[in-house]
Amino acid sequence: MSPGALTIAGVEFSSRLFVGTGKFSSGDVMRRSLEASGTQLVTVALGRVRTGGESDDIIGHLDCARYRLLPNTSGTRTAREAVLAAELAREALETHWLKLEIHPDPKYLMPDPVETLLATEMLVKRGFIVLPYVHADPVLCKRLEEAGAAAVMPLGSPIGSNLGLESRVFLEIIIAQSRVPVVVDAGLGAPSHAAAALEMGADAVLVNTAIAAAEDPVAMAGAFRLGVEAGRAAREAGAAGHAGAREPAHAVATSPLTSFLGEAPP
C-alpha cells in the first residue's frame, strides 16, 4: 500500500476526490472536468445507462480505463427496487461496485435509512461492493459497517444545496468511530468545504453539483482537486491545538485540584 493512499475494498485511490457525472452541459465539458479533477472514481446514475448493451452518451464520454465506475441507484425508492437496479447495473457496466442511494422523497432527496440498511445486507450477500449514501447518522453508519458496507457516504448537507458541512458535529463522530472509509457526499458547495472535510479526517469527498453547475466547471474541478489535496495534507501535517475546536481552552480554576500531591519530582 502506498503511503497516504486511500483503500476501499482492496482498491487503492491516490485521488480522494470522487466526482458525479450528472448535470454537465455536455459530454465534452464533463470529460474535461473529470480530467481536471484528477479523480479516479466517478458515479454514474443508472437511469442514464442503457441496459441493452448499447453505448450511452455518458459512458461514451468516459474513459473507462482511467476511471473506475461507481453506478448509483438514484431514483429507486425501496430496497427491492435498489437490488433490482443494482443487478441490472452489474450486468450493463460489468462492475460489482455500487453507490447505494435510496430516496423515496423527491423534494429533498433524503436517503431512507431503513431501506438502505436492508438493501446493504441483501447486496453484500450478492457479492456487491456497497457504498451506501446516508444521512450523517453515526449509529446507522456502524450498522452499515457491520452489514458489510465497504465505505459509508454520509451527507454534508442536503444534496445539491451547496451548503457545505452543516452536519459537521455528526460527521466528526462518524469519522472518530468508523472502521471503514468515510466519504462525505452531498452538499459540498466550494473547495473550502471539501478541504474542511478532509482536515476533519474524512477519507474522501464526492462532488457533483458544485462542479457541474459552476460557470466554468473545468476550472472548478481543478479548484476542488486543490482543496482536497490541501485538506488531506493539513490532516497529515497535524493541526496545532485548538484548530477547529468550538470551545475555548478552559482557564485553570483558582482552586487547584492537584496541590495535595506535592511538587513534581525533578
Add this chain to the structure above:
Amino acid sequence: MSFVELWRRHDFAAVARRIASKTPADVRRALGRARGSVDLEDFAALLSPAAGPFLEEMAQAAHQRTVERFGRTMRLFAPLYLSNACANVCTYCGFSAHNRIRRKVLTEAEILAEARVLRSHGFDSVLLVTGETARVGRDYLSNALRALRPHFSGLWIEVQPLAVDDYAALAADGVSAVLVYQETYDPGAYSRHHLSGPKADIEWRLGTPDRLGAAGVKRIGLGALFGLSDWRADAWFTGLHLRHVETVHWRTRTAVSFPRLRPHEGTDIPVTPFGERDLVQAACAFRLLSPEAELSLSTRESEAFRNRAFRLGFTSMSAGSRTNPGGYASEPESLEQFAVDDSRTPAQVAEFLRSQGYQPVWKDWDPTYDGFDGRARGAARPQALAS
C-alpha cells in the same frame, strides 16, 4: 481485526520510547483538542513525562469532562470474593497456587450470608471475584448470579477468561459487566510474572474483551496492574484496547480500573515505581481519551488520597472492601488477596461524598428492564405503568 492482531503490531518497548519522546508542545496540543477528539498520539503525550508540569491543567480538564458527562455523582460498589482457589502461579498475587493458604470456595448459603451483610451496608451493586480454576467456571458463576440476582441490581464479575458461549450464558443469567484486567501488555514482563497455569497464555487473555463483545455483554472493564512493567506504556496499551472495544463492540459500555501493586503474602518482587502522582496522571489521561468510560478508584488507595483524587475523572469507588472469600460474614480474618488502605465504612464514605457536594449512587439500573423479576425486598415498581 482482532485485538490480538492489533496488539502484535505494536512493540511494547517502541511504544515506551515513543511516549518518552513526547514534548511539551505535544502535551499542549493534546490539551487543546475538542471534547472527544483526543487520539492515541495525544493520549501518549498525556501519559508522557513531558505532561508532568501540566498535571493541574489535565486535572481541571478531566474534572470538567467528568462533570459534563456524569454530573457530581459517584457509583459505590463492593467486591464480593467468592473463592481464593487458583491454578495459576503469579508472582504478585496472594492467591497464587504455590502459596500455602487455606483454599475456600463459598457455598450458596455462604454467598447469601455475604450478600446480607453487603445489603445491610446499603450496597446494590457488587463485583464478584474468583481465582482461576475449573471449580469456579461457568456453572458455579451461573448459580452465584442466579442466587444473587434477587438481592442486587448490579452484578459485575471479575473472573477467569471464558469462551464466547460461556459469556453469552452468563449474560442470560443477568451479569451486568465483566472486568478482565490484562495485568501487563508487555509480553516479557507477562511471562516473568505469570509462571504457570492457564493465565500464562497471554493471547487468550488479550482476546477476552473481543469474546465479551461477541457475546453481547453490556459492559467490558479493562485495566493493567501498574507496577509490573513500564506504567506509561501499559496505560497506553490499555487505551488502545479501550478504543478497540469502543469502535468494534460499539454497543458495549466500558470501564477502566487502576490497580497498583500492593504488599501481599508471598515472595517479594521488583516493582516498577508507580506513585500517586502517576495514578492521577493516568486517570486524567483516560478521562480525556474517553469522556464516557467508567473510571474506578480502588480501595487499595489511602483514605487521604481518595478524599482528594475522587474528583479527578473517577466515577465509581469501592468502599468497605474485604478481599477474602467470606470476609464480610463468615471468615472476616482469613487471608486477603491484597491489603486495603481505606478502612472507612460505606456509610462514612457516602457521607464524605455528600459533604463534598457529590451524590453517592447505589443503584443505576434495574434488572426488571432486562426481564428479571424485581428484587426480593420489594423493589420499587413504576406505579404509573400499573394504573
